[in-house]
Amino acid sequence: MDYSVLLQQMLGGIQLTVSIFLLTILFALPLGLVLSFGRMSKLKIVNIPVKFYLLIMRGTPLMLQLMFIFFGMPFLGIKFDRFLACIIAFSLNYAAYFAEIFRGGIESVQTGQYEAAKVLGFSKSQTFFRIVLPQVIKRIIPPMGNEFITLVKDTSLALTISIVELMNVTKAFANSSVSVVPYIFAALFYLVMNGVVTLLFSALEKKLSYYK
Amino acid sequence: MKMLTAKNIQKSFGKLEVLKDINLDVNEGDVLAIIGPSGSGKSTLLRCIMQLDTIDSGEIEICGNTLVCNNEHGKAVYADKKSCVKIGLHLGLVFQNFNLFPHFSVLRNITEASVTVLGTPKEEAEKTALELLDKMGLKDRANAYPYQLSGGQQQRVSIARALALKPDLLLFDEPTSALDPELTGEILKVIRSLAAEKMTMVVVTHEMAFAQNVADRVIFMDDGVIVESGTPDQVFGNTQNDRTKSFLARFNGND
Numbered sequence: 001m002d003y004s005v006l007l008q009q010m011l012g013g014i015q016l017t018v019s020i021f022l023l024t025i026l027f028a029l030p031l032g033l034v035l036s037f038g039r040m041s042k043l044k045i046v047n048i049p050v051k052f053y054l055l056i057m058r059g060t061p062l063m064l065q066l067m068f069i070f071f072g073m074p075f076l077g078i079k080f081d082r083f084l085a086c087i088i089a090f091s092l093n094y095a096a097y098f099a100e101i102f103r104g105g106i107e108s109v110q111t112g113q114y115e116a117a118k119v120l121g122f123s124k125s126q127t128f129f130r131i132v133l134p135q136v137i138k139r140i141i142p143p144m145g146n147e148f149i150t151l152v153k154d155t156s157l158a159l160t161i162s163i164v165e166l167m168n169v170t171k172a173f174a175n176s177s178v179s180v181v182p183y184i185f186a187a188l189f190y191l192v193m194n195g196v197v198t199l200l201f202s203a204l205e206k207k208l209s210y211y212k
Numbered sequence: 213m214k215m216l217t218a219k220n221i222q223k224s225f226g227k228l229e230v231l232k233d234i235n236l237d238v239n240e241g242d243v244l245a246i247i248g249p250s251g252s253g254k255s256t257l258l259r260c261i262m263q264l265d266t267i268d269s270g271e272i273e274i275c276g277n278t279l280v281c282n283n284e285h286g287k288a289v290y291a292d293k294k295s296c297v298k299i300g301l302h303l304g305l306v307f308q309n310f311n312l313f314p315h316f317s318v319l320r321n322i323t324e325a326s327v328t329v330l331g332t333p334k335e336e337a338e339k340t341a342l343e344l345l346d347k348m349g350l351k352d353r354a355n356a357y358p359y360q361l362s363g364g365q366q367q368r369v370s371i372a373r374a375l376a377l378k379p380d381l382l383l384f385d386e387p388t389s390a391l392d393p394e395l396t397g398e399i400l401k402v403i404r405s406l407a408a409e410k411m412t413m414v415v416v417t418h419e420m421a422f423a424q425n426v427a428d429r430v431i432f433m434d435d436g437v438i439v440e441s442g443t444p445d446q447v448f449g450n451t452q453n454d455r456t457k458s459f460l461a462r463f464n465g466n467d
Contacts, residue, residue, distance in 0.1 A: 112311035115264050119305045120325035120377065121297060130328065134315045211314050212359040 006173055006182060013169035014189060020086060020155045020165060021193075025148070027091035032098025039103055050099075057096035063157050065089045070161040086158045094151060101143045105136035138208040145201040149194050166190075213240045214273070215302075215381045215412050216261065220282075221270035223253075223260060230256050231267070232436040238381065241410040245417055245427035245444075249459060253436040254416045258385050261414075262305045263296060275302045275380050301329075304374030308386040310366045312358040318345070318369050319354040322376045330377065337376070344372040348402060364395035371402055382406070384415040400426075420463055424448045432456045 038050035057065070070085035080088065109132050117127040156167035170186040173179075216238040223231040230253045238244055246254045259265040261272060263279070267288045271281040277299045280290045290296055312321050322341035326332040332340075345351045348368040358366055367387060374382060384403065388396035400422050406413060407426050417423055423430050423444065430447040432440040432455075440447055440456045451457055 110311075112307060112309055113313065116307065116311035116313070118264065119262055119300070119303075120373070121301050121329040122325065123297075126328055130324070131313055138315070211357045 006177075006185070009169050009173065010166065010182070010185060010189070013164060013166035016083075016158075016163060016165040017152075017155045017167075017189075018193075020090060020158055020163075021152055023087050024090040024094050024151060027087065028094035028098050031091060031095035033102050035095055035099035036102035036106060039099055040106065054096045054099065057093050058100075062089065062093050062154060063160050065093055066157060066161050082161060082163060086161060086163050090151075090154070090158075094147065097147055098144075101140050101147065102136065104143070105140040106132065108139055109135050138211075141201060141205050141208070145198065148197050148201070152194050152197060153190060213275075214238070215240055215242070215275055216414070217271075217273040218257075218261065219271040221257070221260065221267050221272070223256060223265065223267045230436050231260070234270070234436075234438055236431070236438070238412060238414060240380075240412055242412055242429060243407045243427045244414045244429050244431065245423035246414065246431045246433060247417060247420065247423055247459075248431075248433035248439075252433040254433045255385055257433070258305070258383050258414070258416055262303060262383060263300055266290070274299050277302075301377060302380045304377060304379030304382045306367070306371050306374055306382065306384045306387050308389050310358075310363075310370045310390070312366055312370055312373070314358050316357075317354070318350065318356050318358070318361070321358070321369060322373045325373070326376050340376055341372065344375055345369075347405075348372050362395065363391045364398045367391065367399050368402055371399075371406075381412045381414065384413065384417070386416050386418060388417070388419060420448070420460070432459065434459065 035050055038046050041047045066089040069089045113131055114127060117131045155165055158165050159168040166186055166189060170182045173182040214237060218234060218236040221231050221234040234257060248254050256265060260267050267280060269282055269286050269288045272279045279299045280288050283289045316324060319341050322344060323337040326337040327334055342351060342354060345354055350365060350368055388399050404426050427444055430444050431438050432447055434455050440451060440453045
């Protein structure tokens with residue numbers, strides 16, 4: 001087996017895997033925050049559709065959602081580029097999980113914090129960004145860490161729409177070279193990447209441990 | 213000068229009427245104590261004045277500005293949002309549970325509103341904050357975080373935080389109720405020294421001795437109405453009112 005070719009191809013796959021991971025985080029975090037507001041809204045016209053969205057996104061497989069967007073939507077006349085379809089599916093799906101994590105964090109901030117901010121004249125957005133959100137971030141670190149780690153592994157689902165990410169390369173290489181090495185290599189990569197994610201979350205948790 | 217005028221305040225939570233036709237005046241330099249059993253509506257009254265709750269009907273005027281008044285149908289109508297915020301800045305509130313911002317240092321708890329809301333330069337806000345902390349006997353704790361402080365210290369920081377915005381009227385919602393008994397003294401001492409500086413204050417309290425010694429005027433509330441209002445001597449010394457009598461008797465019995 002030619003290890004230099006294996007390494008080269010795997011690096012290409014890793015690049016895509018990391019891209020899917022980072023872009024999903026980039027889009028799903030803000031979308032999740034917006035969804036959490038929708039979920040907490042007192043207006044039924046807002047919170048019922050959001051609840052329905054969360055049910056669909058969390059209640060059906062991500063693999064199905066990927067295939068629906070890439071293979072299914074064209075039947076409805078909407079066609080996406082392969083990679084774009086992948087990012088859309090991942091972002092929409094992960095935003096649903098993030099939304100509930102944000103909601104848990106936001107609802108755990110005591111009403112006294114909002115009242116103190118109001119009495120001191122803070123506007124609603126100042127209250128949210130200066131008083132509430134920093135406390136929310138500290139509280140949601142553990143569940144967010146879980147989601148990020150799951151996302152690293154879920155990127156492998158992109159192979160169902162033939163994106164040449166790490167798992168796809170691995171599978172092809174293992175088949176053609178009749179070897180177990182590509183699997184071990186891929187496993188090590190996912191482990192290392194999640195090790196890095198874990199370290200980053202520990203560092204953030206430590207950084208925010210200056211208060212209780 | 214009248215700092216606060218409340219007329220015919222009515223407020224219900226669902227079917228429960230918690231404030232029934234409350235009338236109240238606070239003049240500059242007054243220290244008003246509001247006493248009464250739990251559920252009598254005294255905290256709700258304070259919250260309504262602070263715009264943390266809305267009234268159903270009546271009129272509230274703060275430092276000559278109308279916050280809310282009745283329309284022709286007798287329903288409360290508030291001033292526009294901007295005016296409400298502006299009027300609210302005449303007032304400061306000290307909470308029972310302090311409600312300090314846990315992620316800010318003591319200093320930043322005090323400066324944050326003055327910098328972001330009033331646009332005070334940071335250095336100036338910090339100078340004011342340090343002076344206030346000095347006055348509260350906490351100058352050396354400026355860089356501590358709230359969790360590192362005792363309840364009494366936290367409450368003193370929250371008083372400094374309220375004072376930093378230079379309110380014309382400072383309200384206290386049972387400022388010692390969340391504290392261990394041995395810590396209530398330090399808070400009462402601070403309020404007493406503010407009274408000596410002629411700070412206008414309204415204090416909802418269960419500390420009868422404090423109400424008796426520091427307040428110029430005492431209001432006894434029960435079941436959503438002001439049962440009695442007068443000087444401490446009148447209310448504590450020789451009340452003619454049966455409800456006040458039985459409340460004070462219960463209190464003395466508990467002591």
